[in-house]
Amino acid sequence: MATDYDAPRKTDEEMSEDSLEELKSRRNDKNSGKVDEDEVEAAESFELPGADLSHEELTVRVLPRQANEFTCASCFLVKSMSQLAETRGNERYCVDCV
Template sequence: MATDYDAPRNNDEDKEAESLEALQANRGSKSQSASVDVEDADTAEGIDLPGADLSGEELLIQVIPPQDDEFTCSSCFLVRHRSQVARQKGDLLFCRECEG
């Protein structure tokens, strides 16, 4: 929010009086609603409890095999592009982020 430093300053008592008057005026003019907006995501239907039986569930994720220009970091286990290789120790490849 922009502040106009050239504008005359009001003292704190004026601000408190103005805000109290504004609050009292707003209280009478606006009616408050007792209803609460609830989204579908807020309900407990989408929550899986620990130990829940998920044997009947089917995953809808498409797994893509590693590409020729990708590797899996042996430290963080993230799939990275070959340009991110920082060190190779035998068959193990390490990314730049893990090597610092």
């Protein structure tokens, strides 16, 4: 909510003059646009067209480790040897993790 810092401020007397009913109506007006809805429940009710992938099959071809690659001992990503920062024992670390 934007605040106008140049606008004159109310004094304590003016604040006490605001009626209780007026304050209640302002509070109800602010909350009228809000909806109490569980986000997870709402997301589960959405169905996208063509989203049924139960009949699909995933096939993955795993390639063997190449001579110019290593697996970082910190982030466990396969990196090129040009990304090698240091070796500690048998463990290799990439430049992003050092």
